[in-house]
Amino acid sequence: MKPDPSSYKAGFVALIGRPNVGKSTLMNAYLGQKIAAVSPKPQTTRRRQLGILTLENAQIIFMDTPGLHIPVHKLGEYMNRVAEETLEDADVLVWLVEAHRLPGEEDRLIAQRLQQLRNAPPLILALNKVDLVSAKALPGQQAAYAELAPQAARTILLSATTGQGREDLLQAILDFLPAHPPYYDPDQITDYYERDIAAELIREAALLHLRDEVPHAVAVRIDEYEERDENTAYIHATLFVEKESQKPIVIGKGGEMLKKIGTTARMEIEAMSGRKVFLDLHVKVNKNWRNQPEALRWLGYSLGRR
Numbered sequence: 676m677k678p679d680p681s682s683y684k685a686g687f688v689a690l691i692g693r694p695n696v697g698k699s700t701l702m703n704a705y706l707g708q709k710i711a712a713v714s715p716k717p718q719t720t721r722r723r724q725l726g727i728l729t730l731e732n733a734q735i736i737f738m739d740t741p742g743l744h745i746p747v748h749k750l751g752e753y754m755n756r757v758a759e760e761t762l763e764d765a766d767v768l769v770w771l772v773e774a775h776r777l778p779g780e781e782d783r784l785i786a787q788r789l790q791q792l793r794n795a796p797p798l799i800l801a802l803n804k805v806d807l808v809s810a811k812a813l814p815g816q817q818a819a820y821a822e823l824a825p826q827a828a829r830t831i832l833l834s835a836t837t838g839q840g841r842e843d844l845l846q847a848i849l850d851f852l853p854a855h856p857p858y859y860d861p862d863q864i865t866d867y868y869e870r871d872i873a874a875e876l877i878r879e880a881a882l883l884h885l886r887d888e889v890p891h892a893v894a895v896r897i898d899e900y901e902e903r904d905e906n907t908a909y910i911h912a913t914l915f916v917e918k919e920s921q922k923p924i925v926i927g928k929g930g931e932m933l934k935k936i937g938t939t940a941r942m943e944i945e946a947m948s949g950r951k952v953f954l955d956l957h958v959k960v961n962k963n964w965r966n967q968p969e970a971l972r973w974l975g976y977s978l979g980r981r
């Protein structure tokens with residue numbers, strides 16, 4: 676199926692909205708597989724991630740952003756900045772809101788920012804989670820959000836989980852997408868590299884085994900990711916905790932906990948990469964890493980442009 680270059684459309688679509696509205700769920704649904712972290716807890720998405728959907732005559736590049744929200748600490752501020760940068764880069768903006776809730780302070784903040792954009796891309800307002808609203812309540816909710824986004828070119832009723840409205844939203848995006856040749860190879864679905872995914876898998880394994888003992892205070896840095904040959908990779912990674920008292924918990928008695936985390940992570944990384952993996956994990960304390968700009972930078976939360 677060769678695309679027709681004269682009618683091909685391609686562009687960047689920013690999925691914006693406050694944390695937990697369903698941005699990652701929507702992107703994963705369009706791509707048909709899980710590339711973005713989804714969880715019932717807000718702020719699962721920490722970094723900007725591209726999801727590339729290649730159709731016969733169009734390529735839609737979704738930019739999943741950390742939810743715009745009111746900063747609580749430096750990591751929060753970083754997330755706000757990434758989200759703003761994404762707005763300026765986009766060809767189309769899709770603002771996801773929760774249809775079953777009335778607009779809150781964070782929604783008003785987003786509305787304000789959208790109105791401040793100089794060259795605002797076309798805006799689509801998507802009322803997600805309509806499966807949670809009664810038919811009677813819906814018009815009132817819709818009117819409340821429409822008032823916040825008078826500039827919206829289109830409004831879509833959506834449920835990222837049941838699929839209602841997903842086709843309509845896709846069509847609305849295609850209507851606003853500029854004529855452009857594809858940016859990425861049709862086989863590529865994300866811009867995340869193996870080492871980024873490996874870091875996420877190690878963090879996920881740590882959260883799984885530690886449960887609530889050291890909640891979200893774990894960050895992972897890949898110090899070395901060496902592909903010794905086509906079938907083997909050697910990975911050296913450091914797990915950072917915020918307090919001295921958390922270090923023995925992560926290491927465990929006689930190193931047992933760290934071994935468990937390592938085994939789970941290694942199996943996941945092997946499944947993801949199709950390689951045999953040697954994983955070497957270390958634990959270090961970096962007090963209050965969430966509040967230190969330089970720590971955020973070397974942990975990979977830097978503001979790189981695409």
Ligand SMILES: Nc1nc2c(ncn2[C@@H]2O[C@H](COP(=O)(O)OP(=O)(O)OP(=O)(O)O)[C@@H](O)[C@H]2O)c(=O)[nH]1
Nearest residue numbers: 695696697698699700718719720742804834835836
């Ligand atoms: N009922 C219902 N639940 C949904 C829908 N879309 C998403 N969810 C749920 O809402 C929760 C948050 O979804 P995410 O996709 O992680 O939200 P997000 O906007 O990416 O969140 P952040 O990463 O924190 O910015 C998950 O438990 C989803 O299963 C929907 O249409 N209906």
